[in-house]
Amino acid sequence: MPKITVLPHPELCPEGAVVEAATGTSICDALHQHDIDIDSACGGVCACTTCHVIVREGFRSLNEIEEDEEDMLDRAWGLQPLSRLSCQAILQETDVTVEIPKYSINLAKEGHQ
Ligand code: FES
Numbered sequence: 632m633p634k635i636t637v638l639p640h641p642e643l644c645p646e647g648a649v650v651e652a653a654t655g656t657s658i659c660d661a662l663h664q665h666d667i668d669i670d671s672a673c674g675g676v677c678a679c680t681t682c683h684v685i686v687r688e689g690f691r692s693l694n695e696i697e698e699d700e701e702d703m704l705d706r707a708w709g710l711q712p713l714s715r716l717s718c719q720a721i722l723q724e725t726d727v728t729v730e731i732p733k734y735s736i737n738l739a740k741e742g743h744q
Contacts, residue, residue, distance in 0.1 A: 635661055636728040638687065643667055643731055652722055658684060658693075658729060659717035670735050675718035680707035681735040682717040689727030693720045708734045 632651045635658060639647040644667050652661030659682045662669050670681035677699050686693065690713045696704075700719045704710060709732040717729070 633689075633722045633724060634726040635722070636688075636726070637662065637667060638728065638730045640731040641733070643669060654722055654724055656722050657718050658686075658715070658720045658722065658727070661722065662717065667731075669717060669731055671718055673718075677703055677716060677719050679736075680704065680716065683707040683709070683732055683735060684715055684717045684720070685709075685711050685730040685732065686713045686715055686720065687728040687730055689725045690715075692723045692725030692727065694723070706736065708732060708736050 632653055635650050637644050637648045639645055648667060650661060650665040659669060659671055659675055672681040673679040680703055700716050704714055704716060707714060
């Protein structure tokens with residue numbers, strides 16, 4: 632089973648974590664299965680950006696980005712070349728390392744009003 636190394640996030644995972652998940656699982660589901668409560672406002676149907684992660688290692692091992700994911704990602708806070716929507720990023724055999732951005736769009740809005 633591939634491992635996901637989660638870099639420390641102040642609220643969701645202060646110490647960082649290493650979790651395992653079955654091949655074919657989305658990164659978002661895998662994190663939820665291990666009580667890392669990344670936002671998923673749309674329920675994992677590629678209609679928000681709250682599940683945005685940056686895949687620091689293993690990016691190329693994931694399934695290809697579809698057009699609708701790319702369109703949605705364009706609106707994500709802190710977009711980077713290695714960004715994915717974690718509900719659309721499906722684990723293959725390879726371990727990955729992910730960073731959960733400090734803000735999602737929801738929180739960024741709240742923080743700047
Ligand atoms: S949970 Fe909304 S796009 Fe992933």
